[in-house]
Amino acid sequence: MTQRRCVITGMGVLSSLGSTPEELYDALRRGDCGIRVMEEWKEQHFGAEKFLGAPVTLSREFVKSIPRSIRRFMSNISLYASYAAAKAVEDSRLAETDLKSPKTGCIIGSTMGGTTAIAEAYRIVTEEGGAENMSSTQFFKSVSHTAVFNVSHLFGITGTVQAPCAACASAVQAVGQARDLIAGGKQDIVLCGGAEELAPEVSGSFEIIYAGVSPSRPRNPKASSRPFDARRVGLVCGEGAGIIVLEELEHALKRGAPIYGEIIGYATCCCGSQISQSDSGAIEQCLRLVYDDAGLEPSRTDYISAHATSTIQGDAAEAAALKNFFGTERKIPVSSLKGHLGHTLGASGTIELIASLMMMKHNEVLPTLNLETPGEGCEGLDYVMGSRPRSVPVSTVLKNSFAFGGINAALLCKKMDT
Template sequence: MTAARVVITGKGVITGMGCGMDALISGIEKGKCATRRMPGWERYKGLRSLIGVPVDMPDYRHIPRKIRRSMGRLSLLTLFAADEALSSAGIKSLDFLEGKCGCVVGSTMGGAEALNDTFETMLPDHDLSKLSAMKFFHTVSHTAAMNLAQYLGLRGIVMATSAACASSLQAVGTGFDLIRNRRQSMVLCGGAEELHPTVTGSFDILFASSTNYNDIPEKSPRPFDKDRDGIVCGEGAGILVLEDYEHAVERGANILAEIRGYHTCSSGSHVSQAHRESMIHCMNMALSEADILPSKVDLVSAHATATRHGDEEEAQAIATVFGANTPVQSLKGYIGHTLGASGSIELAVVMDMMKQNMIYPTCNLEVVDNGCDVVFHVRETLHRSVDVVLKNCFAFGGINASLVCTKFKPEI
């Protein structure tokens, strides 16, 4: 049985720029950084980073309460992105895909807000009776995937990838495998993440969060910049509709891009330090599977979270694989690091750049750090053909993921 070709036919997002792709692209085109100082975070003792990129949650009362009661903030964000993705794909109902449409949605830790509320309620008196029956469904690591499947009535394969910042790119890669191996005809893939002080605090404890820009939040994060000082956590969700090429053609879908190669691997060396050799291996394996030479890649969409060590390691790894002439950019200066949602959100923007044949610059990159000045950083909008893109996500725990997308060509 030959492997199926896998195409992307829909995309949807919700970010600190607003709900939907139009809001996100509009903010990026204006060069806007959506980082804000977070009110009330000062009450958390020991929290030094007081900035983030929150989502202004739209009205969700159109979701029937019977379905909504098992959803926390993470799941609601996922539903907004999924609704736009399905609309983008021209799909009003999934009934025609009985058992052949699934979803793979990842996050770093499930519902952070619900998890925090659970412990704040229970621990003062160690009283489990104070917890609501639905709290479990708000907090579990697969809450987004589970609730999306219930919301859409999916009867196909449902999975949740949980690999920190690589979660949603692993979700897309998993969907790619499910379709090309003909296990599913369509898979909704991506990730979601909540902004919460406990999430930012996790990076703060590791000295990986941005702490120098609390009074000028729009200046951080600063990927690859000499004055970068760490991660700014953001929230949001990104969902992509992956589809068997033959199925997409049969229903007359508008094909946005084709996935050609994917690889994920562990560094096996350090739980929190980026590792350039494993990054190099991951990118090379994704390119090999795609049967595409590095010289044919028009853009590297970097992970680049604005940490001191991580950005330098990635820049050096990209230089090893691609040299100094392939454009490299990061989107985190606009919307912060959306962690488990970052891969799918950023891939959605990449597809817009492919369509428009242009590359957005890296926001807040003013002076390239010496250790990162080994690649072609995009500092202003470039207008050129963007036919082949490699997207990176590199997570704590030494988990690497790279995915290769191309413009769709029927004759391949």
């Protein structure tokens, strides 16, 4: 069966470094970093320890603009996803009839669902009189698909609604699932991406397995996340949302929608043997699958948007897989944006995809913040380093996302021929 082509016709983002793709891109280009000390967690949760994080600021006007009938079901993750979705819809100039069509769906993934609402529910049950004192909407704010149903109800979506829950690979899986639905003819348009909210319970989980930057070892927040660097010690959690409008090509052309790029390949796989550590063999397998899916020669890639979260083991495993897969014949520029943004977990795939689309637009590759000397096991790739973007034609981008549970996912995105 002939597969229909899928293009990106709208982008919306909420990040610690900006709430439009342009704002985000300008901040990334300047080398800004959204990471800071989470003073607000100090008293509440972890005594004297200081956690780092990359929080977002969402306008109160936007929150108030959401009807209470829907807003009462939303914790931060849903508000973030709603904001990014609203911006993507606006950017794509989608009409109400398009949004309400049964051929329009919504797929939004996350790691946790409403983390703060889950923590609050436990607090009410254990400390505040038990379950009978829980709000009627607590469950709706907590569940793993909270973001996707809230966004779907906000826009009156009646098509396919799904919520991939694969931690840090969730957003890429969301776009991939959307691509499959559109390519196979089941949907014409899908709002898709990922969202995540910061919570000390999650940041603490990374720290406890030595994958996070330890709050008991103070360091400069702006230099704390350093993907691929020799002095990296772990990741710093961020939050936000990245939503794109994915649309069947002819449908997009017919209504004169803006086209930012085409998703030409998607793959996801599991290593099947290792839950908490990245497996370079399985990453390589994922890369093989995504290029097979696209029917593209790997050497034709112009930029690799790495997953690299700044963990010692994970970055080295990704670097090993990239070296092995792409070989040494043609060096392809690689960078990770987690030095700027921290690791936004379930949102990272699409926030970084949107930044990559901006790189495509500007024909330049942004460097990895804080990467000064590639660490042991990370050497041999064409890292974009320093403070300046590298000017280079960017037509084809590989976006990697790898998750706890041994789950890998990758997208290939291509600039539309003009």
